[in-house]
Amino acid sequence: MDATAVEALFTRASGDYLVARWGRPIVPVVFGVDDATLAVVKGAVEAVVMLAGHRMAETDPELGANLMLFFFRDWAELPEVPNLDRLVPDLGPLCARLKAEGANQYRAFRFDANGAIKACFVFICMDESLSEVPAETLALNQAAQMILLWSDRAFAETSPLALAGDTVILRPEIGAVIRAAYDPVMPDVARDATHALRIAARIAQMGE
Structure with missing residues (x-):
């Protein structure tokens, strides 16, 4: 998940960036x-x-x-x-x-x-x-x-879930965004898209 993809998850139809945990x-x-x-x-x-x-x-x-x-x-x-x-x-x-x-x-x-x-x-x-x-699928979704407070259109076309064999799981990239957003150094709420850069940086660190 690069910063552009993260930003899309929290940019509302109005064009405002907003994320809250x-x-x-x-x-x-x-x-x-x-x-x-x-x-x-x-x-x-x-x-x-x-x-x-x-x-x-x-x-x-x-x-x-x-x-x-x-x-x-x-x-x-x-x-x-x-x-x-x-x-x-x-x-x-x-x-x-x-x-x-x-x-x-x-x-x-x-x-x-x-x-x-x-x-x-x-x-x-x-x-x-x-x-x-x-x-199980309904509950996990x-x-x-x-x-998190996602964008009103974040999952309009793509579910946050995926299939792993016969098991429904949270998409790994969505799980990574959730973990990064709850990093203790991150704010409870953000209205500036630079927040997406910080999320992406933490996701990159997780993969190292």
């Missing part, structure tokens, strides 16, 4: 799945957090859980979840828009005063296409996309 330990909670799938989802989150060199915790002092993943069959179900509209403003209109667009997933991030990620709400509408995706 978690500034606190991640505390996941999963809704709408059975116990077996719950273990798969939490395992994928833990694997990506470990890859980043970040931390997980049992509880978040401010929110209790700060990574909430919701699995459901219809966008109309979400506004019926008690108090969810307090965490995600304008939830009703948002769900109506996503349903009209035929979307099957959405991530809403919240940030602290410094711009670091403090919470993420992941909504996964299990439509016909997603219902055919193995739980969501874990990869919540660990």
Whole structure:
């Protein structure tokens, strides 16, 4: 991953460069799945957090859980979840828009005063296409996309995942970007594209 490729991952459709990482330990909670799938989802989150060199915790002092993943069959179900509209403003209109667009997933991030990620709400509408995706693949894909604030078009054409034989894995170059972004000397948030040069330099060092 050279600096140009890294920059593309964090340059939004507006042309702005923006990357943010978690500034606190991640505390996941999963809704709408059975116990077996719950273990798969939490395992994928833990694997990506470990890859980043970040931390997980049992509880978040401010929110209790700060990574909430919701699995459901219809966008109309979400506004019926008690108090969810307090965490995600304008939830009703948002769900109506996503349903009209035929979307099957959405991530809403919240940030602290410094711009670091403090919470993420992941909504996964299990439509016909997603219902055919193995739980391991779906979970790893969501874990990869919540660990950093990527560009809104970073994975529009190319998945963060790849096949290694019969096993779905995180693409090595994406894993390298995650590890570099969580280097202790890197900032929690960056809005200048020179940040991409620093990421690329750290990736190069990893390969030496």
